[in-house]
Structures are given as structure tokens and as C-alpha cells.
Amino acid sequence: MAVEYLCKSCRGHLKVKTSIVLSASKVNSSKRGLIFLNPEIGNYTTTTHPSFKIEEGVEYIYTCPICHSQLNSAKYNHLVRIIMIDDEGKEFNIYFSGIAGEKCTYKIRGTRVEKKGPDSDLYDKYFDVPEEDRKYL
Numbered sequence: 001m002a003v004e005y006l007c008k009s010c011r012g013h014l015k016v017k018t019s020i021v022l023s024a025s026k027v028n029s030s031k032r033g034l035i036f037l038n039p040e041i042g043n044y045t046t047t048t049h050p051s052f053k054i055e056e057g058v059e060y061i062y063t064c065p066i067c068h069s070q071l072n073s074a075k076y077n078h079l080v081r082i083i084m085i086d087d088e089g090k091e092f093n094i095y096f097s098g099i100a101g102e103k104c105t106y107k108i109r110g111t112r113v114e115k116k117g118p119d120s121d122l123y124d125k126y127f128d129v130p131e132e133d134r135k136y137l
């Protein structure tokens with residue numbers, strides 16, 4: 001079973017072939033485009049059409065290309081949430097930064113948080129310290 005990514009709202013499949021496909025627009029801008037994200041957690045390569053350039057440091061609103069729901073988290077400012085189903089059928093919430101260039105991903109199931117990416121300390125305040133790190137406190 002392959003790892004799948006779903007919209008948090010309609011649960012439509014967002015991973016097509018080798019990319020997660022989302023619609024993106026700059027905050028306060030009507031210019032929209034498709035963005036292809038790498039489904040490998042910790043890989044921050046993105047692909048867009050040359051007419052739609054992602055600007056580093058700018059915050060984007062991500063929407064589901066199927067149901068058009070906004071994927072930016074209402075709970076965690078600057079983070080975007082999608083659902084991941086792993087190869088064992090387990091479901092996780094995946095959060096990544098809506099600010100282009102910030103490399104951080106949080107994979108969450110219940111109280112377990114896995115952090116990935118060089119900027120993952122940026123949003124530590126949102127999540128409890130994971131169980132396995134508590135012994136270092």
C-alpha cells in the first residue's frame with residue numbers, strides 16, 4: 001500500500017503519481033497557481049508553472065484543488081494541514097509552513113509529534129514536546 005495524502009476537508013486524493021498537488025495563492029492576492037510538493041517528508045522541492053513563481057518569505061494560502069477548501073490551519077497560525085495515510089493504513093495530520101522557504105514539517109498522530117526540517121523549531125510552541133524527547137528535559 002502506498003502512502004497517500006488527503007484533503008482534510010473532502011478527503012479527496014491530493015497525491016497524483018509522484019507529487020502532492022495543491023492550489024496556492026499569495027495572501028491578499030488573487031493570483032493563483034498549482035504547486036507540486038514532494039510527498040517525501042523533509043524534501044522541500046516544489047514545482048510550479050513558470051508563470052507562477054513562489055516567492056521566498058511570502059505566506060501562501062493553500063487550497064484543495066478538488067473541493068477548494070482552505071488548508072491553512074485555523075488553529076496554528078502560518079501552518080497548513082493535510083492528512084497522510086501511511087503504508088500500514090495509519091492516519092496522521094501533516095502540518096507544513098505556509099510561508100515559502102520555511103522548511104518544517106510536523107507529523108502528528110494522537111499525542112505523538114515527529115518534526116522534520118531545519119526550521120522545525122520555529123513552531124515548537126504549537127506542539128507538545130514529543131514523548132521520546134521528554135527524557136532530555
Ligand SMILES: [Zn+2]
Nearest residue numbers: 007010064067
Ligand atoms: Zn478537498
